[in-house]
Amino acid sequence: MCRLFALTSREPVSPMLAIDALNVMKEGHDGSGVGLFLSGLGGPFEELKGHPILSGIFTDAGLKRVYEYMAERGHRAQYSAMFKPETVPPVGTPKRGTYASLAYKMSDEWRALPKAEQDRALVQMRLDLRAEGEESGEIMVFSLWPDTIMIKEVGDPMAIGEYLKLDREELHARHILAQGRQNTNYAINLYACHPFFIEGISTMTNGENTAFIPIKEYLQSRGVTGYQGYQSDSEVFTHIAHFATKKLGLDISSYKHVITPMNDEEMAGHPDREFLSNLKKSCRKLIIDGPNCVIGCLPDGSMFMAQDRKKLRPGVVGGDPKKGIFAFSSEICGLNAAIPDRDKTQDFQPMHLDTAIVGPDCREVLKCSQKDPLRLQR
Amino acid sequence: MLAERPITPSTLSRKDLPWQIKWDINTCTKCGRCTSVCPVNAIELGVFRKRDIKAPMGLSAKPTTEFSTFYGIRQRTDPAYACIGCAMCNMVCPNNAIEPQRQDDSTTLQFQNNRGGQSRTRGGRRNNSESLLDQIKFIRISMLTDPALDAGRHEFEIRTLLGRVLSPENEIKCFHENGWKPPVREIYPLVIGGMSFGALSPNMWEGLQMGVAYLNEEMNMPVRMCTGEGGCPPRLLRSRFIKYVILQIASGYFGWDEIIHAIPEMKEDPCAIEIKYGQGAKPGDGGLLMWHKVNNLIAAIRGVPKGVSLPSPPTHQTKYSIEEAVAKMIQSMSMAWGFRVPVYPKISASSTSLAVLNNLVRNPYAAGLAIDGEDGGTGAAYNVSMNHMGHPIASNLRDCYKALCVAGAQNEIPLIAGGGIGKHGNLAANAAALIMLGASMVQIGKYVMQAGAGCLGSEKDRCNVCNIGVCPKGITSQDPRIYRRLDPEKVAERVVDFYLSFDTELRKVFAPLGRSTSLPIGMSDALGISDKDVADRLDIKYVI
Numbered sequence: 013m014c015r016l017f018a019l020t021s022r023e024p025v026s027p028m029l030a031i032d033a034l035n036v037m038k039e040g041h042d043g044s045g046v047g048l049f050l051s052g053l054g055g056p057f058e059e060l061k062g063h064p065i066l067s068g069i070f071t072d073a074g075l076k077r078v079y080e081y082m083a084e085r086g087h088r089a090q091y092s093a094m095f096k097p098e099t100v101p102p103v104g105t106p107k108r109g110t111y112a113s114l115a116y117k118m119s120d121e122w123r124a125l126p127k128a129e130q131d132r133a134l135v136q137m138r139l140d141l142r143a144e145g146e147e148s149g150e151i152m153v154f155s156l157w158p159d160t161i162m163i164k165e166v167g168d169p170m171a172i173g174e175y176l177k178l179d180r181e182e183l184h185a186r187h188i189l190a191q192g193r194q195n196t197n198y199a200i201n202l203y204a205c206h207p208f209f210i211e212g213i214s215t216m217t218n219g220e221n222t223a224f225i226p227i228k229e230y231l232q233s234r235g236v237t238g239y240q241g242y243q244s245d246s247e248v249f250t251h252i253a254h255f256a257t258k259k260l261g262l263d264i265s266s267y268k269h270v271i272t273p274m275n276d277e278e279m280a281g282h283p284d285r286e287f288l289s290n291l292k293k294s295c296r297k298l299i300i301d302g303p304n305c306v307i308g309c310l311p312d313g314s315m316f317m318a319q320d321r322k323k324l325r326p327g328v329v330g331g332d333p334k335k336g337i338f339a340f341s342s343e344i345c346g347l348n349a350a351i352p353d354r355d356k357t358q359d360f361q362p363m364h365l366d367t368a369i370v371g372p373d374c375r376e377v378l379k380c381s382q383k384d385p386l387r388l389q390r
Numbered sequence: 391m392l393a394e395r396p397i398t399p400s401t402l403s404r405k406d407l408p409w410q411i412k413w414d415i416n417t418c419t420k421c422g423r424c425t426s427v428c429p430v431n432a433i434e435l436g437v438f439r440k441r442d443i444k445a446p447m448g449l450s451a452k453p454t455t456e457f458s459t460f461y462g463i464r465q466r467t468d469p470a471y472a473c474i475g476c477a478m479c480n481m482v483c484p485n486n487a488i489e490p491q492r493q494d495d496s497t498t499l500q501f502q503n504n505r506g507g508q509s510r511t512r513g514g515r516r517n518n519s520e521s522l523l524d525q526i527k528f529i530r531i532s533m534l535t536d537p538a539l540d541a542g543r544h545e546f547e548i549r550t551l552l553g554r555v556l557s558p559e560n561e562i563k564c565f566h567e568n569g570w571k572p573p574v575r576e577i578y579p580l581v582i583g584g585m586s587f588g589a590l591s592p593n594m595w596e597g598l599q600m601g602v603a604y605l606n607e608e609m610n611m612p613v614r615m616c617t618g619e620g621g622c623p624p625r626l627l628r629s630r631f632i633k634y635v636i637l638q639i640a641s642g643y644f645g646w647d648e649i650i651h652a653i654p655e656m657k658e659d660p661c662a663i664e665i666k667y668g669q670g671a672k673p674g675d676g677g678l679l680m681w682h683k684v685n686n687l688i689a690a691i692r693g694v695p696k697g698v699s700l701p702s703p704p705t706h707q708t709k710y711s712i713e714e715a716v717a718k719m720i721q722s723m724s725m726a727w728g729f730r731v732p733v734y735p736k737i738s739a740s741s742t743s744l745a746v747l748n749n750l751v752r753n754p755y756a757a758g759l760a761i762d763g764e765d766g767g768t769g770a771a772y773n774v775s776m777n778h779m780g781h782p783i784a785s786n787l788r789d790c791y792k793a794l795c796v797a798g799a800q801n802e803i804p805l806i807a808g809g810g811i812g813k814h815g816n817l818a819a820n821a822a823a824l825i826m827l828g829a830s831m832v833q834i835g836k837y838v839m840q841a842g843a844g845c846l847g848s849e850k851d852r853c854n855v856c857n858i859g860v861c862p863k864g865i866t867s868q869d870p871r872i873y874r875r876l877d878p879e880k881v882a883e884r885v886v887d888f889y890l891s892f893d894t895e896l897r898k899v900f901a902p903l904g905r906s907t908s909l910p911i912g913m914s915d916a917l918g919i920s921d922k923d924v925a926d927r928l929d930i931k932y933v934i
Contacts, residue, residue: 222532222904226800226912233798260558272907275547287565293551293574294561297801299908321907322544 014206014218015041015192016327017346018307020315022336022374024054027183030190031173033339033346037192043168044104045193047205048178049214050161052186052313052372056091057159060115063090064134066141066156067163069202071109074150078114081141086119093161093182102171111176113161131211135238142203142241152202155209161185162214164205186372187309191216204243208250211238212311215253217246218342219304219325224248230297231255249306252298257310263387264316265380266291268367271300272321274382278365284386307340313372315340321364329368329377330359336374400505402467406498408851409475409490411465417487420461424479424488429860429872432473433488436464463488469502475852478862492850503773510773511678513856513866515836516671516765517777519849521813522784522924523820529918529933532904541894541901548896549612550579550831550909552662553732553757555802572757573732575661578605578613579909580821580892583762583808583833584638584664584736586618587645588679588688588700589769589856591873594843594865597881599626601842602634604886613889614661616833619677619702621645621691627652632660638736639723640666641676641709642702644692650726659731662757663723665715668704668738670766670783670809672775676702680770682859683868712737712746716753724755732757739763739786739809747790751799758804760833761787765810767836767847769866770857783809784827788928791828791912800912804830812837813849817888818895826913827928839865841888843881 015037017030027048034046057065070078079089093113101107122130138156145151154162161183165172169192173179191206206216221227224245231239231251236259239251249271256262256270273292279285292299302320305327309315317327317340330347331338332354341347347359360377362368369378380387395401404410411433425433438460445453465473473490480489503510532538553574556564564571582602587595598615605613612634619640626632627649637660639646668674679688679700689696709715715735723733734757737746743761750756763783768776787807794800807829811820813836821832839845843865847853856866864876900906903916910916918933919925925932 220532220904222530223908223910223913225915226910229795229912230798230800233795233800235798255558260562275545290556290561290565290571291558293555294558294801296551296555296908297911301905301907301910303904322539 014194015346016216016218016305016307016340016342017190017350018309018315018340019188019350020309020313020338020370020372020374021186024052024058024184024186025188025337026179027185027188027190028173028179029350030188031169031178033341033350034169034190034192036349037341037343037346041192041194043171043192044200045164045166045205046169046172047191047193047207047216048163049189049207049209049216049309050163050183050185050187051159051214051309053159053161054184054186055182057093057113057115057161057182060090062158063115063117064156064158065113065115065160066153067113067161068151068153069108069111070152071150074145074148075110075112077144077148078141078151081144082116086121087116089114090117091115093180095176095180097175099175102167102175105165105167105172105175111163132237135211139238139240157209157212160209160212162207162209164202166200166202187313187315189214189216189307189309201243203241206244206246208244208247210250210254211258213250213254213257213308215250215306215308217249217304217306219246219302219320221245221248221304222301223299226297227252227300234259246304249300249304250308253308255298264310264314264369265367265387267316268318268365268382270295270298271306271318272364273299274365278383282383287386305342315370317362317368318366319362319364323364326361328359328361329370330354330356331370331374331377333375338370338374338377340368400469400502402469402498402502404465404467405493406496407465407467407472408493408496408499409473410493410496411463411473411479412489412491413463414487415460415462417485418462419484419487421484423482424463427478427482427862429476429478429855429862430471430474431466432471433463433465433479436462438462469499469505472499474855475850476846476862511770511857512773512776512854513769513858514847514854515767515776515849517849517851518765521765521810521820522782523810523823524814524816525919525921525924526823526930527918527933528822528899528903528916529931530916531902539901539904539906541897544901544906546897546900546906547908548579548893549576550804550911551575552577552614552804552831554754557798557802570729572755573730575732576612577661577831578611579825579831580613580889581636581806581831581833582613582615582838583835584616584618584666585769585835585838586620586638586677586679587622587691588620588683588868589618589866591861591864591867591876592687593873593876593878594839594881597876597878598838598842598885599631600878600882601885601889603631604882605889606634609886609890611889611893616664619644619666620679620688621648623691624648624652628655628657630658632656633658635660636662636664638664638666640702641704641706642700643706644694644700644702647693648691653726659727662732662734664760665709665719665723665733665735667709667712667715667735668740668762669768670738670762670764670780671768672771673738673740673780674704675771675775676704678702678770678857680857680859683866685868688868712749716749716756720753720755734758734760734806736760736762736806739781739783741781743781743786743790744793747793747803750803751794751797756803758806758830759790760806760808761790763807763809765813766808783807783824785927787824787829788827792929794828795912800828806831806833808833808835818892818899821892822896822899823917826910826916828912828914830909830911838885842885843876
């Protein structure tokens with residue numbers, strides 16, 4: 013079973029903190045892969061907040077092609093965090109090339125576009141580059157978005173962390189999602205590694221999504237750029253979060269109402285019963301059947317955790333509001349390793365109706381129950 | 391019987407009949423029950439004369455001839471009275487002295503079935519014992535990484551939606567603007583398909599209604615039953631139980647006068663309105679209630695004279711095309727109940743199903759599409775229609791579901807699949823397979839008669855006399871002397887029994903697949919079949 017660990021902090025921290033936590037939870041994953049999502053970046057990227065960052069793995073030819081591609085469209089690289097490992101890769105990890113995060117100053121035409129168009133264009137660019145890379149094998153692109161870096165690699169998280177020197181200051185971030193992968197139903201494919209990302213929203217999951225095919229077909233039929241690929245049965249969770257928040261304008265506390273709606277009895281006395289019952293019907297295709305624990309991060313830096321209805325996957329949230337650091341973990345030992353001196357009585361293990369949310373200010377864990385009145389929808 | 395029988399082109403010997411009566415003279419008590427119960431008079435009491443020649447030993451005494459007479463059972467060989475294999479004779483025989491036996495090599499009768507230039511009509515089944523649905527396996531079973539759910543303990547939500555569901559975007563918009571929303575019913579995914587009052591005997595119909603009411607009110611299973619075209623008894627129309635009923639309207643409009651007159655006095659809305667364009671077993675053909683079954687009661691409810699055959703035309707001027715239906719029928723039916731009742735058409739699975747569906751997707755009032763496959767049973771149809779016409783349900787349904795996926799409307803228009811579900815008793819497995827191929831719900835007719843009332847029909851052309859009012863079990867007869875055999879209470883009990891066991895079996899399929907909180911509509915990755923061509927056609931996995 014994959015292990016999940018997420019950190020959200022007021023000050024940028026090293027991703028190795030999350031990797032260490034994954035290492036403590038090693039019993040639960042086989043070290044067949046690791047994925048990292050970093051946002052709220054510190055270091056040199058902090059200065060370049062509005063500039064989209066392209067992150068991925070490139071061969072020399074691939075990198076050249078990326079520069080050409082971006083230059084053709086008038087986008088200029090502002091800053092690059094490149095890492096080309098010289099050492100022998102850990103067992104099971106192929107030697108690939110350059111792990112790069114390139115911050116771009118986008119063209120004047122792009123900047124003249126309305127926000128929604130800009131976002132769509134960024135997604136399209138990422139998909140175009142990914143398609144080109146899949147053909148040539150020279151380019152792998154995981155994200156192209158402001159203030160976001162994604163790193164994915166096959167192998168043991170700790171070994172990969174050391175191999176890729178993830179402790180570098182340029183990778184320090186306020187919001188980190190990290191997953192230690194347990195290879196299960198599918199062949200190892202880097203694009204299948206968690207976390208997944210679309211337009212500022214990233215989620216990761218453990219378990220299996222048995223409703224994958226109907227959900228995938230439904231999302232693909234929505235005509236949203238970026239709802240494609242689907243190398244993992246859990247990738248749909250990210251897109252559901254995107255669909256619910258960006259396309260339907262729902263608050264993230266409603267995410268659970270979409271993926272695991274309440275049954276009739278639970279809904280009976282709810283003040284928003286009519287809305288919720290209609291939402292359940294119209295989003296019926298997005299109901300998941302787990303078992304899953306979903307941890308995700310939103311564009312504003314809020315982090316959340318929710319489970320399947322049966323709660324067959326555990327999860328725990330805890331942290332230190334004074335220091336402004338909170339962690340979401342699939343195992344309590346991971347949380348203990350990352351934030352040992354927290355007030356453990358305040359740890360929260362969300363149950364089947366709960367969503368745990370920590371805002372970007374990292375002051376408290378907001379515990380939303382599906383039985384609560386709905387928060388204001390955006 | 392004549393000593394010298396005429397031998398004409400249509401003369402048959404007993405050997406030529408597919409069902410032959412085996413009668414044992416030694417155990418027969420000659421009570422006569424078998425001959426009186428035989429629905430087609432295939433057997434009759436016979437007086438047999440036997441000549442016995444006694445040849446004494448020696449040369450002097452001459453042989454003597456003795457004649458004896460005995461009584462027994464004679465099987466008639468006239469094609470009009472051929473045994474149908476229903477085995478009612480055996481059911482009433484105190485000693486099991488008599489029973490029909492199937493002779494598969496006797497095929498001659500089929501050349502003699504059509505008499506006086508009349509094609510054979512029959513009730514019942516498509517005489518093909520194959521079932522594609524039975525070959526489909528459920529292969530995506532959660533094992534190690536993902537614990538299978540416990541079918542007995544976990545909560546399951548085995549409900550589905552009948553009605554036009556808005557897209558999430560429109561739903562939220564409509565909620566904020568307080569706009570009109572199409573009506574949607576949350577029902578059990580196994581629906582009792584249209585079998586009309588008239589086609590079924592009053593006892594059978596009453597039994598089904600009682601079973602459905604019990605399931606709803608005592609078992610918390612929102613089961614729905616379609617009336618078929620024959621209308622609905624006035625008392626039911628004005629009762630609260632009408633909410634468990636889907637009213638059907640078809641090209642004959644039988645019974646609609648009664649329904650329309652009842653609208654102002656209805657306490658509840660019906661569950662839905664089904665507009666029937668076709669039946670899977672006889673696509674492109676209309677309904678047919680033969681004169682045998684049109685007694686006073688049926689004539690009164692349908693608003694027709696007694697004792698005349700009631701063929702529904704295959705089309706009617708008000709609904710001669712789906713465009714007409716979309717534009718007029720669906721809207722006017724919706725209007726009749728103040729747009730509070732879902733209205734959907736039912737068509738035979740055919741090459742035009744997709745066209746119909748595409749049309750419905752564009753109609754905001756269309757509440758779904760029922761597709762009936764070729765294996766569907768029907769009360770009366772021509773032999774050629776039942777055996778040779780129609781489209782299998784699986785591929786037709788799949789095509790329609792995939793078309794909905796392309797249009798992004800797969801949650802918006804529910805597909806109701808029927809035809810051949812539970813043909814060999816595997817009701818839950820067949821229903822689950824169709825749901826995973828894309829059906830929102832399935833409808834059954836034959837299975838209800840077989841399981842709920844002990845119908846004797848089979849895919850080997852057994853019985854199949856539903857059309858002429860002599861149903862030996864009283865399921866489809868309108869003759870009180872026959873339908874008194876059927877106890878409505880017992881039918882209701884059986885309906886409840888098989889619904890509950892269906893529910894358990896469905897959980898036993900869904901739980902290992904890891905699905906419990908919503909119906910696995912379109913979960914095609916769970917399905918596999920050992921036939922490559924079928925796997926490719928249905929876009930499911932090929933497994934051997």
